[in-house]
Amino acid sequence: MPSRASAHPPAPPRLAPPAVRWLLRQYARRRLPAASLLMRRCGVLWNPHWDGAPMAETRETRTGARIRLDLSDLFQRVAYFRGCYHEMDILAACEVCVRPGDLVLDGGANTGLVAVRLAARVGPAGAVIAVEPGPRALESLRWHVDRNGLANILVEPVGLSDRAEEVEHKLPDPHNLGAGTLGPAAPRLRAATRDRTQVRTTPGDSLLDDQDPRPLFIKLDIEGFELRALRGLTRTIDARRPAVLCELNSEALRLNGASPAMIAEFFRDRGYRAFGIRQLGFFRRRAVRLVPIDAAAPGDFRDALFLYPGSIHWERSARARLPEAEPDTGRR
Numbered sequence: 001m002p003s004r005a006s007a008h009p010p011a012p013p014r015l016a017p018p019a020v021r022w023l024l025r026q027y028a029r030r031r032l033p034a035a036s037l038l039m040r041r042c043g044v045l046w047n048p049h050w051d052g053a054p055m056a057e058t059r060e061t062r063t064g065a066r067i068r069l070d071l072s073d074l075f076q077r078v079a080y081f082r083g084c085y086h087e088m089d090i091l092a093a094c095e096v097c098v099r100p101g102d103l104v105l106d107g108g109a110n111t112g113l114v115a116v117r118l119a120a121r122v123g124p125a126g127a128v129i130a131v132e133p134g135p136r137a138l139e140s141l142r143w144h145v146d147r148n149g150l151a152n153i154l155v156e157p158v159g160l161s162d163r164a165e166e167v168e169h170k171l172p173d174p175h176n177l178g179a180g181t182l183g184p185a186a187p188r189l190r191a192a193t194r195d196r197t198q199v200r201t202t203p204g205d206s207l208l209d210d211q212d213p214r215p216l217f218i219k220l221d222i223e224g225f226e227l228r229a230l231r232g233l234t235r236t237i238d239a240r241r242p243a244v245l246c247e248l249n250s251e252a253l254r255l256n257g258a259s260p261a262m263i264a265e266f267f268r269d270r271g272y273r274a275f276g277i278r279q280l281g282f283f284r285r286r287a288v289r290l291v292p293i294d295a296a297a298p299g300d301f302r303d304a305l306f307l308y309p310g311s312i313h314w315e316r317s318a319r320a321r322l323p324e325a326e327p328d329t330g331r332r
Helices: 018-029 035-041 074-082 088-097 113-122 135-147 187-192 226-231 234-240 250-255 260-268 312-316
Strands: 055-059 066-070 103-107 127-131 153-156 159-161 165-171 195-203 216-220 243-247 273-279 288-292 303-307
Touching: 018 035, 018 074, 035 074, 066 074, 066 135, 088 113, 088 216, 088 243, 088 273, 088 288, 088 303, 088 312, 103 113, 113 127, 113 135, 113 153, 135 153, 135 195, 159 165, 159 226, 216 226, 226 234, 226 243, 226 260, 250 260, 260 273, 260 303
Parallel strands: 103 127, 103 216, 127 153, 159 195, 216 243
Antiparallel strands: 055 066, 165 195, 243 303, 273 288, 273 303
């Protein structure tokens, strides 16, 4: 006989009225405590409430850039309420390493919210190479660049890989544009995968100049294709020793014949150290601590920042790094 809990699943949250949602936006944009909990309780995170919702424009909280977001997309909707890219620990980790005049390779730029923030960070003497193969995300990325006149963002409409070829780009989750992948979709999402497009891939080495003197920061969030992208960046990594912020999505990596441990090994063979990202509490919420992680178990963290000892990024991150004698492999 089914239990009472299984017979009566909890009712979905009701969507709060417009006035409450407006107040919630003001609250969330200030990064006040429990904003995510309030969004959940007000129905912001319940996708069925937002099917068919329109595009909406707002200002990015830090830079003032104009951003346009699809409210039917879960993470764009969260960004609309917060006024910035939803993973604020990632933004904080980027800002630990990036300075005016730097060069950034944003692999998996999606709609461009991180690229917009980092373009302001590097300034006119720096540049952001925003790499995005997904047609829908690419359209939004270009809108943000054009609408804000961001001449220091170069959009590359390709995917990062270890070789140049044509592959199929798939969008398996209709509520998450960022789930677009060049590899297989997760089994639970395959039935929903109807958006398929042929796109080009290229090694990242072909987009970068080894002689460029600017410090290089690389962000990779490409739904399981990270190891192949790293292999296509081998020459650049060996020559320039960039800081690399890499997503470690165990499921997506496994579908592409890789794993977090294989990514850690790639960097360990080159003398890099791996750090997890821990955002600090409310009163220091714009800061992060970089936590040394066991190279044998990097999958305990959602993302890892790989730093080369003695590099300029190693020096910049000194205040954020915890001593390597204090490893932390606690799950986040």
